[in-house]
Amino acid sequence: MEQPDPTIHQPVRLKIMAALKPLPAGEALEFVRLKAVVGATEGNLGAHITTLEQAGYVGVEKDFVGKRPRTRVSMTPQGRRAFDAYVGYLQDIIGAAG
Amino acid sequence: MEQPDPTIHQPVRLKIMAALKPLPAGEALEFVRLKAVVGATEGNLGAHITTLEQAGYVGVEKDFVGKRPRTRVSMTPQGRRAFDAYVGYLQDIIGAAG
Numbered sequence: 001m002e003q004p005d006p007t008i009h010q011p012v013r014l015k016i017m018a019a020l021k022p023l024p025a026g027e028a029l030e031f032v033r034l035k036a037v038v039g040a041t042e043g044n045l046g047a048h049i050t051t052l053e054q055a056g057y058v059g060v061e062k063d064f065v066g067k068r069p070r071t072r073v074s075m076t077p078q079g080r081r082a083f084d085a086y087v088g089y090l091q092d093i094i095g096a097a098g
Numbered sequence: 099m100e101q102p103d104p105t106i107h108q109p110v111r112l113k114i115m116a117a118l119k120p121l122p123a124g125e126a127l128e129f130v131r132l133k134a135v136v137g138a139t140e141g142n143l144g145a146h147i148t149t150l151e152q153a154g155y156v157g158v159e160k161d162f163v164g165k166r167p168r169t170r171v172s173m174t175p176q177g178r179r180a181f182d183a184y185v186g187y188l189q190d191i192i193g194a195a196g
């Protein structure tokens with residue numbers, strides 16, 4: 001791997017993936033919760049989630065709780081593999097830096 | 099720190115800093131050696147070194163060995179502090195991802 005996966009290396013997307021990774025497989029995080037953790041604007045977060053979704057790294061579910069629309073985001077198995085590879089790449093570089 | 103230091107987070111600059119960090123303080127790496135380690139083109143590497151130099155993170159020395167021009171690059175104390183903070187930030191994010 002010559003460079004870190006650009007889909008994950010972008011700072012906001014890195015935070016999104018790091019926030020989703022600890023969740024058990026298939027479990028999702030509500031958009032509003034992710035927004036608080038990542039500290040991005042709604043539009044910015046939405047755009048980066050779409051990028052991750054198009055890459056196959058996250059899944060997005062939209063439903064209603066009563067009358068309130070709800071959006072939940074979860075990491076896909078492919079996303080987990082990509083994030084593990086990304087972390088391994090960074091640890092190689094940073095590890096070598098001692 | 100809300101996001102990783104963009105001066106370091108850029109993939110080529112990250113590799114440059116990681117290559118320089120293990121060197122004893124003040125010791126420098128020749129441009130051609132850095133080029134091999136980082137795997138960037140001469141122009142690309144030169145541009146990123148200039149960015150790091152302008153940020154105060156690296157120092158650049160140019161001299162001659164006989165008739166051959168030589169360029170050497172070393173990390174500044176400020177660069178070491180910035181890189182340590184950058185690594186700490188990433189480890190927090192990646193560490194939290196478990």
